Amino acid sequence: MAPLRAGDVISAHGLGGAKDLPIPSELAIAGAVAALVISFTVLAVAWRKPRYDAATSGRPAPAWLDRLVSSRALAVAGRVFGMLVFLYVGAAAVFGKDSLINPFFGTFYVLLWVGLVPASLLLGPFFKAISPARTISMLFAKVSGVPEGEGLYAYPARLGYWPAALGLFSFVWLELVYPHSTDLGPARLWAAAYLGIMFIGSALFGTTFLARADPFEVYSSLVAKLSVWGRRDGALVLRSPLANLDTVVPRPGLVAVVGVLFGSTGFDSFRESTAWLKLVQSLSMLRIWPDTLALITFSVGVALVLTVATMATGVSSETPRRALPNLFAHSVVPIIVGYIVAHYLTYFVEYGQQTLIQLSDPFSRGNDYLGTADLQINYWLSAHPTFLAVTKVLAVALGHVVGVVAAHDRAIKLLPPRHQLTGQLPLLVAMVGFTVGGLYLLFAA
Amino acid sequence: MSGRGLTRLAPLVMPAALSLVLAVGLTACGSDDAEPSGGTQTSDTSGSTDTDGDSAAVTVTREGDAFTPNGERVELGVDQTLVLTITADEAGELHVHSTPEQEIAYDAGTSEHEITIDRPGVVEVESHEPDVIVLQLEVR
Numbered sequence: 029m030a031p032l033r034a035g036d037v038i039s040a041h042g043l044g045g046a047k048d049l050p051i052p053s054e055l056a057i058a059g060a061v062a063a064l065v066i067s068f069t070v071l072a073v074a075w076r077k078p079r080y081d082a083a084t085s086g087r088p089a090p091a092w093l094d095r096l097v098s099s100r101a102l103a104v105a106g107r108v109f110g111m112l113v114f115l116y117v118g119a120a121a122v123f124g125k126d127s128l129i130n131p132f133f134g135t136f137y138v139l140l141w142v143g144l145v146p147a148s149l150l151l152g153p154f155f156k157a158i159s160p161a162r163t164i165s166m167l168f169a170k171v172s173g174v175p176e177g178e179g180l181y182a183y184p185a186r187l188g189y190w191p192a193a194l195g196l197f198s199f200v201w202l203e204l205v206y207p208h209s210t211d212l213g214p215a216r217l218w219a220a221a222y223l224g225i226m227f228i229g230s231a232l233f234g235t236t237f238l239a240r241a242d243p244f245e246v247y248s249s250l251v252a253k254l255s256v257w258g259r260r261d262g263a264l265v266l267r268s269p270l271a272n273l274d275t276v277v278p279r280p281g282l283v284a285v286v287g288v289l290f291g292s293t294g295f296d297s298f299r300e301s302t303a304w305l306k307l308v309q310s311l312s313m314l315r316i317w318p319d320t321l322a323l324i325t326f327s328v329g330v331a332l333v334l335t336v337a338t339m340a341t342g343v344s345s346e347t348p349r350r351a352l353p354n355l356f357a358h359s360v361v362p363i364i365v366g367y368i369v370a371h372y373l374t375y376f377v378e379y380g381q382q383t384l385i386q387l388s389d390p391f392s393r394g395n396d397y398l399g400t401a402d403l404q405i406n407y408w409l410s411a412h413p414t415f416l417a418v419t420k421v422l423a424v425a426l427g428h429v430v431g432v433v434a435a436h437d438r439a440i441k442l443l444p445p446r447h448q449l450t451g452q453l454p455l456l457v458a459m460v461g462f463t464v465g466g467l468y469l470l471f472a473a
Numbered sequence: 474m475s476g477r478g479l480t481r482l483a484p485l486v487m488p489a490a491l492s493l494v495l496a497v498g499l500t501a502c503g504s505d506d507a508e509p510s511g512g513t514q515t516s517d518t519s520g521s522t523d524t525d526g527d528s529a530a531v532t533v534t535r536e537g538d539a540f541t542p543n544g545e546r547v548e549l550g551v552d553q554t555l556v557l558t559i560t561a562d563e564a565g566e567l568h569v570h571s572t573p574e575q576e577i578a579y580d581a582g583t584s585e586h587e588i589t590i591d592r593p594g595v596v597e598v599e600s601h602e603p604d605v606i607v608l609q610l611e612v613r
Contacts, residue, residue: 046570047594048594048595049593207604300595302546302609306544407572
């Protein structure tokens with residue numbers, strides 16, 4: 029037995045070594061009980077008149093802060109930062125070694141995919157501000173003399189977020205199902221196809237396309253609605269995350285986006301459970317088929333449960349029943365974020381450090397371009413499993429509270445008075461189901 | 474959020490937060506320092522697991538492309554030694570996906586190998602070619 033350098037491993041295993049221990053059953057049960065108690069407490073004691081209104085909510089930010097945030101200098105700095113990272117990591121992807129020590133993988137699967145959640149929570153629509161796809165599209169438009177943000181056609185409103193849902197699904201399939209996700213070829217191909225589609229789409233439909241179809245931008249901007257940063261009539265305002273969440277604009281496909289984001293994270297826990305592992309390894313076919321089926325089942329399942337639960341209510345004539353799922357989909361976003369924290373915290377902190385170290389040597393030649401090559405990874409989190417488990421359950425429970433309050437406020441705004449209490453029950457049950465299901469997977473997988 | 478908003482949220486948040494803190498507090502106490510257990514008896518395979526104080530033992534059998542056990546969980550203490558007895562009809566490699574990774578090369582016939590993991594977590598022991606997860610070590 030010999031310790032290996034990570035680069036020597038030819039692995040179909042994906043990124044990262046050891047995984048988190050399952051959370052103790054007591055904590056899982058505590059979290060589940062808390063979710064139930066919170067839900068019915070909200071229903072019983074919360075306000076009876078809607079409180080959140082995008083047109084009035086939020087406190088204007090100090091003038092200097094607004095000037096800074098809206099300044100051209102900050103916008104340019106964000107774009108330059110995004111392009112520098114893109115070119116640097118792009119060079120590693122094109123010229124680097126086909127090995128797990130290539131920082132392209134860590135940047136793509138960990139810093140970008142997982143990191144955009146904390147970045148957007150803290151800073152608002154982070155990815156939109158640095159997106160290389162957006163920057164390059166803006167440069168194209170400038171060179172060809174197209175007015176900023178415009179395309180040849182108007183983006184079809186009925187498409188809504190559906191392209192982003194598809195893009196997100198293709199990403200999670202690559203990450204979680206495809207056995208060669210950590211080979212350079214396939215990952216690079218995915219990134220190239222993504223960029224190509226973004227360029228063509230934004231040429232056709234302008235930057236609206238990026239706001240609706242770019243999986244990273246849609247994900248980031250959705251999570252940013254849980255930050256304190258908002259805008260009202262163009263001016264920067266500070267909002268409570270709950271008031272900010274209420275400003276999510278419902279569009280077709282939002283339920284699908286939410287379904288893929290929550291379903292795929294659930295599937296990621298599920299696929300590592302012993303029961304599933306034994307099942308797929310005893311089948312005669314390749315693992316990719318049952319895994320694909322399970323990923324679809326999880327994603328569609330979440331979207332379906334949400335659709336049914338939001339539509340199972342009496343409605344008034346102003347809001348058609350079929351509009352309800354997208355009008356309530358925002359309330360699942362905090363549950364997703366809570367579960368993402370629980371699921372990816374160690375991975376992000378520890379593999380993120382690993383990636384920072386690898387980034388110093390993009391071509392695996394022993395370089396130290398960034399001066400980070402000799403840093404040591406801090407494994408404090410892994411070494412404290414009890415702290416980790418409690419943090420996970422608290423994150424899931426906090427996400428649940430915010431989600432339930434958001435759904436309650438929306439229900440009393442939309443539903444006719446005599447259906448307000450009964451009308452939100454199915455959704456409440458669905459949310460408890462999501463949270464308890466998530467906790468169960470953290471416990472059992 | 475305005476001051477008024479906070480006051481109106483208070484009756485809602487307080488009981489919820491309190492119940493959560495209570496629930497977590499009450500249950501976390503009992504569960505905290507579970508004993509660093511040895512290997513557990515696994516049920517349905519010929520890959521048997523024994524525990525004997527400081528070390529645990531597992532038998533892995535390879536016949537062609539088939540491995541026993543098939544993804545079984547084995548509980549292991551931090552720094553506890555796991556003795557793997559590998560009986561194989563052809564030579565190969567097992568990868569231990571700890572951080573950093575470890576590798577076990579085995580020959581045809583029966584051989585003994587030792588693994589220790591120095592940090593809590595779930596570590597997969599995987600064969601490559603064919604890609605099969607043989608064991609999951611639950612290290613605590």
